[in-house]
Amino acid sequence: MSKKELEKLGVMIGLEVHIQLTNLKTKLFCGCSSDYRGKPPNSLMCPVCLGLPGSLPSLNKKAVEYAIMTGLALNAKISHHTLFYRKNYYYPDMPKNFQISQYDKAGGIPISSGGEIVIEVKNKKKTHKKEITITRMQIEEDPGRLTYPGTIDTAAYTLVDYNRAGICLLEVVTEPVLSSPREARTFLQKLRSIMEHLGVDCSIEGAIRCDANISLMGGNRVEVKNISSFKDVERALSHEIWRQEQSIKFQHEIPQETRHWDEKRKMTISLRTKEEEHDYRYFPEPDLAPINITQEFIDQIKSNLPELPDERKIRLIKEYELPAYNAEVIVSSKKLADFYEECCKSYSNFKKVSDWVINSLLRRLNELNLDISEIKITSDDLIKLLNLIDEGTIHNKTAKYVLEKMIKTEKPPAIIIEEENLYRISDPKKIEKLVEKIFQEHPKAVQDALKHPKSVKFLVGQVMEISNHTADPRILNKIVEKRLQQLKKRI
Numbered sequence: 001m002s003k004k005e006l007e008k009l010g011v012m013i014g015l016e017v018h019i020q021l022t023n024l025k026t027k028l029f030c031g032c033s034s035d036y037r038g039k040p041p042n043s044l045m046c047p048v049c050l051g052l053p054g055s056l057p058s059l060n061k062k063a064v065e066y067a068i069m070t071g072l073a074l075n076a077k078i079s080h081h082t083l084f085y086r087k088n089y090y091y092p093d094m095p096k097n098f099q100i101s102q103y104d105k106a107g108g109i110p111i112s113s114g115g116e117i118v119i120e121v122k123n124k125k126k127t128h129k130k131e132i133t134i135t136r137m138q139i140e141e142d143p144g145r146l147t148y149p150g151t152i153d154t155a156a157y158t159l160v161d162y163n164r165a166g167i168c169l170l171e172v173v174t175e176p177v178l179s180s181p182r183e184a185r186t187f188l189q190k191l192r193s194i195m196e197h198l199g200v201d202c203s204i205e206g207a208i209r210c211d212a213n214i215s216l217m218g219g220n221r222v223e224v225k226n227i228s229s230f231k232d233v234e235r236a237l238s239h240e241i242w243r244q245e246q247s248i249k250f251q252h253e254i255p256q257e258t259r260h261w262d263e264k265r266k267m268t269i270s271l272r273t274k275e276e277e278h279d280y281r282y283f284p285e286p287d288l289a290p291i292n293i294t295q296e297f298i299d300q301i302k303s304n305l306p307e308l309p310d311e312r313k314i315r316l317i318k319e320y321e322l323p324a325y326n327a328e329v330i331v332s333s334k335k336l337a338d339f340y341e342e343c344c345k346s347y348s349n350f351k352k353v354s355d356w357v358i359n360s361l362l363r364r365l366n367e368l369n370l371d372i373s374e375i376k377i378t379s380d381d382l383i384k385l386l387n388l389i390d391e392g393t394i395h396n397k398t399a400k401y402v403l404e405k406m407i408k409t410e411k412p413p414a415i416i417i418e419e420e421n422l423y424r425i426s427d428p429k430k431i432e433k434l435v436e437k438i439f440q441e442h443p444k445a446v447q448d449a450l451k452h453p454k455s456v457k458f459l460v461g462q463v464m465e466i467s468n469h470t471a472d473p474r475i476l477n478k479i480v481e482k483r484l485q486q487l488k489k490r491i
């Protein structure tokens with residue numbers, strides 16, 4: 001859907017992003033290990049995270065430090081006084097029947113309020129900047145994990161695993177100012193990059209999850225839950241916009257409700273009508289003392305903040321003379337930016353490296369829905385490939401093919417070129433033979449080419465095809481021209 005069409009529909013999207021502080025060793029209120037991935041179900045739990053009678057939570061100090069760091073990175077106002085609330089609800093993933101969270105009403109103060117993230121979105125060839133306002137950020141605990149054999153609405157039973165219950169989450173809530181699925185995805189990428197620069201690894205499965213509120217034309221808000229990948233954010237939002245648009249067209253009412261994103265069927269399905277806030281009976285958590293945060297503590301954390309994506313972008317523009325857009329794309333992932341800077345240590349055409357990283361490597365990774373951390377290509381491999389182009393061993397176009405193969409097979413470029421014999425053919429005699437073959441196979445095209453210079457392209461393309469894109473295009477063009485001239489003379 002184009003930007004104009006979306007504007008017409010008055011799309012308003014707000015996100016609630018849950019980020020696991022994966023760098024913490026223990027859960028938020030107990031000493032259980034937070035390293036739950038791949039562990040046997042229900043093997044990492046204790047009376048505290050199970051909420052057994054008589055158990056008392058105690059707060060992980062590191063979690064507060066990281067929350068403050070994140071708040072500062074988002075340009076938010078850190079609260080000097082903050083407290084925890086109980087959010088009561090009965091659901092099998094919640095062993096205590098309440099979640100220890102924070103609240104921004106009835107005397108509740110979240111760890112930080114306000115802040116913003118500036119995003120740059122590319123629409124066709126134009127890019128536009130947008131400031132996404134953050135409402136608040138709070139610290140809360142993750143619920144356990146439910147598994148539905150098959151799909152959520154057809155499963156005969158549900159399995160529960162409490163290993164994740166009590167893991168520390170930061171919830172970042174935005175204002176409903178995002179106006180397209182693409183903006184939402186770009187925002188999430190930037191947020192993830194900020195967290196990565198703070199030292200929180202968000203590439204592991206489930207480390208960053210998001211719920212989205214969407215409304216069209218000022219209508220009811222629909223909440224879509226369970227979106228676990230950035231690609232799915234775009235898909236889920238596009239689907240939901242389409243669904244609501246259809247309802248408006250046929251004058252059906254859009255109820256305020258919570259919907260579930262079904263990854264397998266690529267659609268949202270109704271879960272329940274949305275709870276009102278009073279359904280949760282929020283009240284202050286009596287087992288945890290309020291937290292006082294001094295200005296000194298905040299200042300100390302501030303002075304130790306690492307370089308963040310926006311600062312890094314400015315540095316990349318200055319140090320490597322990159323166009324602003326290239327720099328923005330490169331800092332959208334810390335691992336990508338690290339990879340880029342590593343490349344620049346041994347290759348001096350910085351702009352060329354950035355083009356390769358963005359237009360070839362990143363594009364392919366996006367198509368495959370892969371993260372740079374999931375592939376084995378090193379900066380060394382990419383530079384070797386660029387050197388092979390510069391030396392004239394292979395063509396630009398061949399190099400793109402080799403890069404794809406490198407991603408797929410994890411082999412170094414030289415091996416792929418050797419195995420598939422992708423060396424550039426610059427021997428005129430060899431190229432002449434190929435040209436002869438194509439001229440014989442396509443007599444009609446040759447006749448056309450004699451009359452219309454535009455048709456020459458087809459013949460050149462055919463030779464390229466049979467040479468596996470290894471024929472030197474300059475020599476090839478000359479030979480085709482020469483051959484056509486000779487034929488013309490004969491006529």
Ligand SMILES: [Zn+2]
Binds near residue numbers: 027030032047050166
């Ligand atoms: Zn525990």
